[in-house]
Amino acid sequence: MKNLTKFLMLLTILAVFQNCTSDENQESSLDFPQDSPSNLNMHDADHATVQGFGPNSYWASYIVSQSVTNFLKGQHDNAASLFGMGNVPLYYAAGPGTFNALSFSGGYVVWGEELLQNANGYGNTAIAYVAAHEIAHQVQFRTSGIPSRNHVSATELEADGFGGYYIRKRYTSNWTTAAQGYNFAQTLAGPVNSSHGSAAQRRSAYRLGYLIAENGNYSNRNFDNVFFYYYDQYVLGGQLRSEIQKPEGVSFEAHQYISSFREELSKIASGEISEEEYVNLN
Ligand SMILES: [Zn+2]
Incomplete structure (x- = not known):
């Protein structure tokens, strides 16, 4: 006993x-998701640049400065809320070899110090836009059938589109401010037909997302439909047709509005509208 x-x-x-x-x-x-940022499995990630985090990178509770990190976290949470994602954990990797921001299929996002430092040099809009782009990858990971297209740059260009939508809805209604923020993102672009799309293609996708936001509120799935509908018309459709049908889920007014930009969008995507002209669009 x-x-x-x-x-x-x-x-x-x-x-x-x-x-x-x-x-x-x-x-x-x-x-911290794992023992070291460089051990994260890149196969499960959608990322801003091609390399993972360097062998000497380490987890940090903030990067660049507490206030810059707070700003990033605010934009990250705001984008997650706009796209109905709830809480999306955000982790910070510091030290050398951290020029990247990655969204993982495991449901979280990791931002690297070098990338945030660089984005910060372009201003707050650049940070807000990349934060929304990474959240958009969470939408894609968590929603089957998004993106609804499978061409090589569909995932990235749609994430840019969601980014433009977010910026217009939650950040600024001034296009010049929005476009200046995007200058940073396109430094991460690849050549035509690379997974991230060319810089000009990315600019047009971002602009389209912004325009869609000006005239309606869309669920993630409706945004996906509408985004690709117009994108396909002016980029993949080749020749611009004089009139296109209104897609489902878009008001007549919004359709007329977005359609009126088809030629402009086409010229942005082809590079005919230069980077400088892009910033000065209305
Ligand atoms: Zn991406």
Whole structure:
């Protein structure tokens, strides 16, 4: 009997101890997804640049400065809320080899210090736009059938479109401010037909997302439909037709509005409208 009591006491102590440790483990796994940023599995990520995080990168509770990190976190949360994503964990990787922001199929986003430093040099809109772009990848990860197209740049160009939509809805209604923020993003573009699309294609996708936001509120799935409908018309459709049908889920007014920009969008995508002219559009 005495032995049994001792045994039970020991079990209780062990149980208490174990609870403590597992709580601690849970806490640290909330702060950091894995042992080191460079060990993140790139196959599960959609990313701004081609490389993962460097071998000497490390997890941090903030990057660049507390106030810049707070701004980033605010935009990240705001975009998650606009696109109905709820809480999307955001982690920070600091140190060398962190010129990247990655969205993971596991449901979280990691921002690198070097990328944030660089974006910050272009101003707050650049940070807001990339934050929304990464959240857009969460929309794509979490919603089957988005993107609804499978051409090589569909995923990235649509994320740019969502980015433009977010900027117009939650950040600014001044196009010049919006476009200046985008200058940073296109420094991350690849050649035509690369996964990120050319800089000119990305500019047009961003502009289209912004225009769609000016005249309606869309669910993620409707945005996907509408975005590709118009994008396909002016980019992949080749020749611009004089009139296009109104797609489902778009008001007559919005259709007329977006349609009136088809030629402009086409010229942005082809590069005929230069970067400088792009910033000065109305
Ligand atoms: Zn991306």
